[in-house]
Amino acid sequence: MERMNALLLIPLFIGLAVGMAVNYLADVLPDSRRFSHPxxxxxxxxxxxxxxxxxxxxxxxGQRRSMRAWVVLILMAAVHIYVWLNPPSKLNYLIAIPLTGYLATVFVIDLEHRLILHPTSIFGAVLGLGVGWRNYGLGTTLLGGLGGFLIMLVFYLFGVLFSRVRARRLQKAGKPTDEEEALGAGDVILAAIIGLMLGWPLIWLGLLTGILLGGAISLLLLLWLLVTRRYKENALMVFVPYGPYFILSTFLILYMPDFMARLVPG
Ligand SMILES: [Zn+2]
Known part of the structure; x- marks a missing residue:
């Protein structure tokens, strides 16, 4: 028992190191687009x-550091201890280190800036190819990536069509138009990357879970706005960043497959 507790220091320190890297990337990349000094x-x-x-x-x-910096460190330490104690059958711990870092970095940057950056996407694609190839073979991996890309592309094009129709209606009514897009082009790229990580046909589950999570949390937010009477006419059109939900569902499927299996019958 003593020995096991001491061993937990390994994932604790690795988790803290990954958390520091995530904070660093989320601090510098959105503004400077390179590995600049924070x-x-x-x-x-x-x-x-x-x-x-x-x-x-x-x-x-005297400006204090953001709450996010602390949350990321604590969460990454917790995630790494969890993964150390419950290693997913399909992922070894060495792959889990860069993968949790990638997922957390994209999550934070998308949440804070509504941005999915190209350098993180390239890293994610290489990582996804490695994870998928090792787990399911090259064919299933590439099919997953292509599937994720095409499924999300259809949603994206529907979104573009929807906002054009809406803009025309607003114009006719003499109201100002806005440029809000329900789904960004970055989400399509992200869907391709998690498609590589999950393979075909698991990418369907990943995207569906992400969309359901996004819908459920948006609904709770809407109810909260209604209850606190902060609801405004346009609240339904509030941009839903799908990226973080796709990241969350990918994490659940890769790291907590038992939990997901209980949620999804069959
Ligand atoms: Zn300062």
């Missing part, structure tokens, strides 16, 4: 490396 979000002063890694406040203006 700076204070308020005054722009570069952080000292140790201050940055230890989540200290800016020593120039």
């Amino acid at each position: 700076t204070c979000s308020k005054c722009g002063t570069p952080y000292k490396l140790t201050d940055y890694l230890l989540l200290k406040a800016c020593n120039h203006c």
Whole structure:
């Protein structure tokens, strides 16, 4: 027992290291698009490396680090301890390290900036190809990627059509139009990447679970807006970022297959 507890320090430290990398990428990539030196979000002063890694406040203006930085560290440590104790049959722990990092980075950047960046997508595609190839063979993997891409492309084109019709109606009514798109082109690329990771036909389950999760959480949000009387006429048109939900469903399928099997009969 003692020995097992001591061994848990390994995933704890790996999880914290992955969390630091996720925070770093989410801090610098959306603005600089390269591996730049992290700076204070308020005054722009570069952080000292140790201050940055230890989540200290800016020593120039005192700006504290975001809540997200703490949440990511704690969650990544928890996820890695969980994966260490319950290794998924299809993923070994070495693949889990970059994979959790990729999924968390895309999740945070999409949530904070509504962006799915090309460098993370390229990394994800290479990783997805590796994960899929190892698990299901090359054919199933490529078919999964192509399937994810085409399924989401259809949704995307429907979304474009829908917003055109809506814009025309608003124009006729003399109301200002907006450029909100229900689904971004980045979601199509992300669907292709998780298609590689899940393979065919599991990608269907991944996308469906993501859309259902997105719908359920949007509904709860809408109810909350109604109950607190903050509902406005346009609340239904609030942009739903599907990326984070696809990430969540991919994580559930890859890392908690038993849990998913209980939810999905058959
Ligand atoms: Zn500062």
